[in-house]
Amino acid sequence: MIWNKRVVEIEGTEKGADHLVLEDTVTGDRSTLKVGGVFIFIGFRPNTGVVEGHFEHDAAGYMITDERMMTSIPGLFAAGDVRSQLTRQITTAVGDATTAAIAAEKYLTALREKD
Ligand SMILES: Cc1cc2nc3c(=O)[nH]c(=O)nc-3n(C[C@H](O)[C@H](O)[C@H](O)COP(=O)(O)OP(=O)(O)OC[C@H]3O[C@@H](n4cnc5c(N)ncnc54)[C@H](O)[C@@H]3O)c2cc1C
Numbered sequence: 001m002i003w004n005k006r007v008v009e010i011e012g013t014e015k016g017a018d019h020l021v022l023e024d025t026v027t028g029d030r031s032t033l034k035v036g037g038v039f040i041f042i043g044f045r046p047n048t049g050v051v052e053g054h055f056e057h058d059a060a061g062y063m064i065t066d067e068r069m070m071t072s073i074p075g076l077f078a079a080g081d082v083r084s085q086l087t088r089q090i091t092t093a094v095g096d097a098t099t100a101a102i103a104a105e106k107y108l109t110a111l112r113e114k115d
Pocket of ligand 1: 047089090093
């Protein structure tokens with residue numbers, strides 16, 4: 001962990017990124033850091049625009065679901081990264097999707113039997 005530093009430049013060669021120019025946020029001094037690559041973390045924003053404003057969501061905009069992955073809109077199921085939960089990983093997305101698919105099938109069957 002390198003504290004109190006701001007990346008001011010990414011310098012490279014024809015092969016790609018080579019080093020960063022860092023500025024100390026306290027003293028203003030500049031230094032360089034040799035790197036093999038750069039990964040920029042831009043944060044998260046749930047891609048829920050299609051149904052925005054129509055479903056219950058948490059403060060960050062992630063869809064709230066019940067244990068069947070059903071949202072506050074009956075018949076609309078959500079799985080994976082758009083769902084309000086602790087982790088956003090492939091393994092949890094796959095598990096969510098399995099639950100959502102089975103729950104959706106049961107939901108449709110129940111609707112059909114009601115008619
Ligand atoms: C840089 C990075 C590294 C990661 N590393 C790991 C890791 O090492 N291990 C791990 O377990 N997880 C990792 N993850 C997280 C993992 O990729 C996600 O948790 C997982 O892909 C979520 O699956 P998903 O199906 O919910 O969403 P996504 O994989 O994002 O799939 C959503 C799909 O919906 C499509 N889509 C969006 N809007 C619309 C629309 N309106 N109409 C039609 N299609 C639409 C998108 O194009 C996309 O294909 C990483 C994520 C990132 C960004």
